Amino acid sequence: MQTSDQSIFCPTCGAANSQGTQICQYCQASLLPAAESAAIADSSPARERPAVIRLGPEAEEEPVDSRSLVPLWPGMVLRERYHILRILGRGGSGAVYEASDLHEGERRVAIKEIVAFHLEPRVAAETMAAFYSEASLLATLRHPSLPEVYEYFTEQDCCYLVMEFIQGETLEERLQRSQDGRLPLAEALEIAIQLCTVLEYLHSRPVPIIFRDLKPANIMLDSVAGRVCLIDFGIARRFKPGQSRDTLALGSPGYAAPEQYGRAQSTPQADIYGLGATLHQMLTGVDPSEAPLRFASLRSFDPSLPPELDELVARMVEISPQKRPASAAEVRRQLDLIRLQLPQDQRTSSRRPGQQPPPTRGKRRRQVAQLSTAAPSAAAASPAPTLPRRLLLFAGPFLLGTVVGLLGAHELGLPLISASARLQTPTVFARTPAANLLSLPRVSVRLALSYSGHQAPVRAVAFSSDGQYLASGDLAHVVHVWEPLSGELLLHYDDHRAAITSLAWLPGTSVLASSSEDGTVQVWDVAQQQRLLIYRGHRGAVRAVRGSAVGLFASGGVDGSVQVWEASTGTRRWLLLDGRHLPINALSWSPATTTLASADEGGNVLLWDTRSAALSARQSILDAVSGQPVALLALAWSPDGSQLAGAGADGQVVLISLQGSAFLGGQAVSSLPCTTLAWSPDSRLLLTGSGNQATIWLASMTAYSPLYTYEEQEGNVAAVDWALNGGLLASTGGNSVRVWSVSSSG
Numbered sequence: 001m002q003t004s005d006q007s008i009f010c011p012t013c014g015a016a017n018s019q020g021t022q023i024c025q026y027c028q029a030s031l032l033p034a035a036e037s038a039a040i041a042d043s044s045p046a047r048e049r050p051a052v053i054r055l056g057p058e059a060e061e062e063p064v065d066s067r068s069l070v071p072l073w074p075g076m077v078l079r080e081r082y083h084i085l086r087i088l089g090r091g092g093s094g095a096v097y098e099a100s101d102l103h104e105g106e107r108r109v110a111i112k113e114i115v116a117f118h119l120e121p122r123v124a125a126e127t128m129a130a131f132y133s134e135a136s137l138l139a140t141l142r143h144p145s146l147p148e149v150y151e152y153f154t155e156q157d158c159c160y161l162v163m164e165f166i167q168g169e170t171l172e173e174r175l176q177r178s179q180d181g182r183l184p185l186a187e188a189l190e191i192a193i194q195l196c197t198v199l200e201y202l203h204s205r206p207v208p209i210i211f212r213d214l215k216p217a218n219i220m221l222d223s224v225a226g227r228v229c230l231i232d233f234g235i236a237r238r239f240k241p242g243q244s245r246d247t248l249a250l251g252s253p254g255y256a257a258p259e260q261y262g263r264a265q266s267t268p269q270a271d272i273y274g275l276g277a278t279l280h281q282m283l284t285g286v287d288p289s290e291a292p293l294r295f296a297s298l299r300s301f302d303p304s305l306p307p308e309l310d311e312l313v314a315r316m317v318e319i320s321p322q323k324r325p326a327s328a329a330e331v332r333r334q335l336d337l338i339r340l341q342l343p344q345d346q347r348t349s350s351r352r353p354g355q356q357p358p359p360t361r362g363k364r365r366r367q368v369a370q371l372s373t374a375a376p377s378a379a380a381a382s383p384a385p386t387l388p389r390r391l392l393l394f395a396g397p398f399l400l401g402t403v404v405g406l407l408g409a410h411e412l413g414l415p416l417i418s419a420s421a422r423l424q425t426p427t428v429f430a431r432t433p434a435a436n437l438l439s440l441p442r443v444s445v446r447l448a449l450s451y452s453g454h455q456a457p458v459r460a461v462a463f464s465s466d467g468q469y470l471a472s473g474d475l476a477h478v479v480h481v482w483e484p485l486s487g488e489l490l491l492h493y494d495d496h497r498a499a500i501t502s503l504a505w506l507p508g509t510s511v512l513a514s515s516s517e518d519g520t521v522q523v524w525d526v527a528q529q530q531r532l533l534i535y536r537g538h539r540g541a542v543r544a545v546r547g548s549a550v551g552l553f554a555s556g557g558v559d560g561s562v563q564v565w566e567a568s569t570g571t572r573r574w575l576l577l578d579g580r581h582l583p584i585n586a587l588s589w590s591p592a593t594t595t596l597a598s599a600d601e602g603g604n605v606l607l608w609d610t611r612s613a614a615l616s617a618r619q620s621i622l623d624a625v626s627g628q629p630v631a632l633l634a635l636a637w638s639p640d641g642s643q644l645a646g647a648g649a650d651g652q653v654v655l656i657s658l659q660g661s662a663f664l665g666g667q668a669v670s671s672l673p674c675t676t677l678a679w680s681p682d683s684r685l686l687l688t689g690s691g692n693q694a695t696i697w698l699a700s701m702t703a704y705s706p707l708y709t710y711e712e713q714e715g716n717v718a719a720v721d722w723a724l725n726g727g728l729l730a731s732t733g734g735n736s737v738r739v740w741s742v743s744s745s746g
């Protein structure tokens, strides 16, 4: 359904006028008294006051346009069944997708989505009720010109209608392709006659069904079967005898009959009007939405057109429904007669509706890639008995050649790396003068090794909780798991299809999760060398994943949702939304796992109570100079649970005390974005990465004192981590990962 955001509909003639107009430009009636009711025609769920789902006490509500919501992601599998292939179109209330049905031999289906999760609970409930009513209506219909409905369901506050996929194009696209925007007479007649048959069918149901939105964009021409199909039953309604006017005025300007604008109840004559407007456009090339309710004689455009057709179309678009033909059946009979009277060579179209010119070599549609047989179903555990594709285990120390750099490890009691390791040019720490040297702890930092097994910039690093493993992930979607003190590569994983964004271990286990711009989180057990599952609950890139000690992963991404799911099965426990739909950049669990913190692109830190899955606090972070919200890029809870640190795109690091959720203030640590953060195990020191510098700070409430700054020569420091058992930290720089041994005193 399409309504113009800029239009106000005349209550007298139904014409669309621009907002602010006081006199109808078509019939000169006053628009003022009716403005309020006419505006109903312009309402859509997307324009309702937005709502917040699982809203906490401090959350505010802001308008959300459903068109800005991120749709399902090509590649994801909906309901463990429908593999989304591409977006076919987007409308006011959601999108339509082409998908392959994995339960039906990869049968091609079209899935229509109605997004409701951004709506107020009341509006969402109404939307869903309307959806079920329309879907159940459509599911009962059987006609060659209607797509068959296979299934409908709701999932995460979105409604989905799975239907027959029609291979072809819309009549609107066909008209755009044609010369002068019109069609040959025989083709137009064939399309109109087929439309009459489906309208006859709808209007003759025991309770007649009025389509109410007949227009070229809602008509599909099946290039395989040569049939004409009606799509988009969004505003179809049952005709209720005795009702004087429609509850809601809906339709598309130019094609909608005047009575659809609230003056009367729409009857089958409303569909005859829409068909007349469409037929007029097919024969003249004039788009009726440009001058609604004005239809010049067909023969004024093309004098060769039959006068009977001219007269029939003029009757079909009469303002008064009573003057229009009595039924679609009558229109069809007349069109048949007109066609019969045409000279033999003009009676049949050289092409069936929707039939395309034969494809030229090399222009055929590419076969859509099939799901990898190794990929487990969405959000479900895979019993995968074998290693996933490209999951390789390398035993032995052959990677020692890539392990370079060793400075004074013996001083710190670290094991020496094999003498075969090449020594790197010594790395120099620039010791930054501290404000008050006497009161500051002493930090001793030594480079233990540089790992250069990656072929692309490294974006994420994470120590397992026992410090045995270090995982690193890069822009070329490769994850390596290696032994941090020897650099021995244990696992090479490249089943992601886009850059790795974040890595997280499940505390106390060898289970690792990697999130990616490909929209998935992949989970595998490093010790078992087995992938456990692929989590596909997000729409769009996943930017953060974090594991909790109670067997849950939390993930967040550009779709603005935080999702909490079971690490062993991928079953989602909570979908946490705050109504703003700002991309989630970072997550952190409180050590007691009772709170989950998320940070978004709009500078909000949100605290979610994991017992009630409700928002318990929100803190907005503003740029120290401009006062504007600043995107938060990293978040880390101190291991003692007392405070939460956030890093901003303005180079600011903020601290939030968790006693009373007080914001303790922030300090600019760099003029460049601060992209990564990690706490020392004793919760006293904070490691940040900004530009090409990695800095260790004494993180006091009032000021941060820099203790060490390392200037990375190979690129920016995109990620850092501090091993929980102390002693080691890791930082990235270009394609390399450096492992440092660290000790502090005082």
Ligand SMILES: Nc1ncnc2c1ncn2[C@@H]1O[C@H](COP(=O)(O)OP(=O)(O)OP(=O)(O)O)[C@@H](O)[C@H]1O
Pocket: 001, 002, 088, 089, 090, 091, 092, 093, 094, 095, 096, 110, 112, 147, 163, 164, 165, 166, 167, 170, 217, 218, 231, 232, 233, 234
């Ligand atoms: N059954 C189908 N088979 C193939 N393609 C379809 C099918 N249904 C819809 N489409 C494609 O999806 C596009 C959008 O469909 P539709 O008009 O139903 O949704 P919409 O524009 O989101 O609806 P609305 O106008 O209610 O906002 C169509 O233009 C068409 O290209």
